[in-house]
Amino acid sequence: MPKGKYYIKNTLGMFNLYKGFAMIFMIMHHTYEKVPVIGILQMVSPPFIVSAAMPALFVISGYGFRKTTNKKCVVKQWNTLIIPFIYVLISVTIVHFLYYFFVFGERRVAIEETAKIFMITALGITYENFLGFNLPMCGPIWFILALALGNILFNFLLNHLEGIKLLIAAAGVATLGWIIGLFVILPWCILQGMIATFFICIGYFVKKNKLFTTSWSTRQKVLSIGTILVLNIIAMIAGDKCIMAYNYYSHGIITIIFNGISAVFVIYCFLYLNRFDGIISNAIRNIGRLSLYVYCIHSVEYMGFGRYFQYDLANNWKWHPALYSLSLFCGRLFLVLVATYFLVWIKGIIENREKK
Numbered sequence: 001m002p003k004g005k006y007y008i009k010n011t012l013g014m015f016n017l018y019k020g021f022a023m024i025f026m027i028m029h030h031t032y033e034k035v036p037v038i039g040i041l042q043m044v045s046p047p048f049i050v051s052a053a054m055p056a057l058f059v060i061s062g063y064g065f066r067k068t069t070n071k072k073c074v075v076k077q078w079n080t081l082i083i084p085f086i087y088v089l090i091s092v093t094i095v096h097f098l099y100y101f102f103v104f105g106e107r108r109v110a111i112e113e114t115a116k117i118f119m120i121t122a123l124g125i126t127y128e129n130f131l132g133f134n135l136p137m138c139g140p141i142w143f144i145l146a147l148a149l150g151n152i153l154f155n156f157l158l159n160h161l162e163g164i165k166l167l168i169a170a171a172g173v174a175t176l177g178w179i180i181g182l183f184v185i186l187p188w189c190i191l192q193g194m195i196a197t198f199f200i201c202i203g204y205f206v207k208k209n210k211l212f213t214t215s216w217s218t219r220q221k222v223l224s225i226g227t228i229l230v231l232n233i234i235a236m237i238a239g240d241k242c243i244m245a246y247n248y249y250s251h252g253i254i255t256i257i258f259n260g261i262s263a264v265f266v267i268y269c270f271l272y273l274n275r276f277d278g279i280i281s282n283a284i285r286n287i288g289r290l291s292l293y294v295y296c297i298h299s300v301e302y303m304g305f306g307r308y309f310q311y312d313l314a315n316n317w318k319w320h321p322a323l324y325s326l327s328l329f330c331g332r333l334f335l336v337l338v339a340t341y342f343l344v345w346i347k348g349i350i351e352n353r354e355k356k
Contacts (some may be wrong), residue, residue: 003299004242005155006040008212008213008271009213010212013285013288015060015063015291016285016286016291017061017268017281017287017288018270019060019283019286019287019288019289019291020072020283020284020285020287020288020289021058021284021288021293022053022285022288022291023055023269023288023294023295023298024284025053025172026053026140027333027336028296028297028329029053029054030140030298030302031310031325031328031329032308041260041326045187049084051241051259051262052262052263052265053266054082054143055148055199055262055263056264057268058146058147058150058196058199058200058263059091059200059202059203059260059263060203061151061203062154062201062202063095063203063204063212064203065151065200065203065207066157067155067158067159069158069159070152070156073151073155076151077148077151077152077340078148081145081147081148082148084144084292085141085148085268086145087296087341088141088299088300089118089121089122090322091300092116092117092121092139092141092299092300092303093118093121094102095207095300095305096117096303096304096305097114097303099112099308100114100308103305103308111142115153116259116356117303117340120137121138121303122140123138123187124138124142124187124188124189125138125187126138126189126192126244126246126247127185131328135272135296137245138303139299139302139303140295140299140302141295141299141303142189142192142245143191143245143295144296145192145193146189146195147193148193148195149189149192149194150193150195152193152249153173153194153202154170154201157169157170158204161303166237167202167205170198170200171199171201171253171256173194173198174197174253175252175253175256176194177193177194177197177247178195178247178249178253178256179190179253181247191247192247196249198256198257198260199263202263202264203252206264210266211268212271223275228261228262228265231258231261231262232262235255237260238251242255242256242259252303255334256326265327267288272343290340290341290344293340293344294337295342297336297339297340298332298336300333306332310328313328315344343352
């Protein structure tokens with residue numbers, strides 16, 4: 001840890017610490033929310049961080065956003081996000097069928113259940129009821145689709161507007177997405193992508209106005225932190241809640257704006273934590289650097305067999321439930337990271353052969 005005043009600098013990996021934390025937190029949260037355990041995991045999941053976690057990732061995307069033509073933007077989203085989504089879709093289908101068939105031993109049922117998983121994932125449906133059918137949600141992969149659409153929508157706005165007009169237009173798109181979501185469910189995470197447009201816009205404005213890299217006085221920091229804390233207290237008292245995957249915002253655009261501001265604050269705090277340079281912090285940064293791989297592999301694990309496995313394990317667990325949650329979380333985190341580093345290693349070998 002360096003001595004003296006710490007300054008935030010624009011670097012390629014400045015957000016890796018937060019992205020690494022977000023990946024770990026995501027896996028932990030997906031483990032916690034599916035089991036009736038109130039213990040260690042709930043204690044480290046304050047509503048403030050939970051609500052801002054996903055918006056913060058969109059804000060980070062907006063921070064590094066560069067305007068281009070609409071055609072180039074679509075092509076970029078296809079290459080960087082949609083192709084990985086297709087890989088996840090194929091992998092989820094294969095893994096789910098194999099697990100269901102070998103564990104439950106019924107081929108016909110395995111085919112039927114896998115067909116449901118394939119359809120709901122391909123459509124990017126995050127709700128358990130769609131067109132009258134009771135189906136499992138598409139899992140964490142919704143974020144990839146929402147990010148792709150959000151980037152495309154924001155790039156379109158950026159090519160026509162600037163300044164406060166751009167921010168108002170992005171807020172308008174988010175408001176429209178929220179309102180439509182009150183009446184109808186749309187596939188391919190269209191509504192989440194519309195909301196994401198606003199968060200991406202916030203990140204773009206933060207970068208443009210150098211809010212992360214400008215030196216703030218102690219008074220400004222204290223006032224900002226105090227304001228954020230007061231707003232969070234008010235939000236908790238008012239029952240304000242954001243579940244972006246389900247397009248749920250308890251107070252509509254007010255909740256969306258609040259979570260955008262909270263996301264900026266959370267990221268800012270993590271940027272100051274970059275002063276720490278040790279084994280643990282660097283390990284988390286490395287996870288953040290590979291966050292797309294981690295996200296995709298966790299999606300395969302979660303939808304392929306993770307949901308079934310944790311239910312089966314919960315029914316057969318004989319020790320303290322908190323120990324169950326902790327064991328399951330550590331186990332699936334280890335599995336996801338091993339698979340991630342293995343995939344990166346294989347990819348590196350293939351790329352080296354292609355260069356030769």
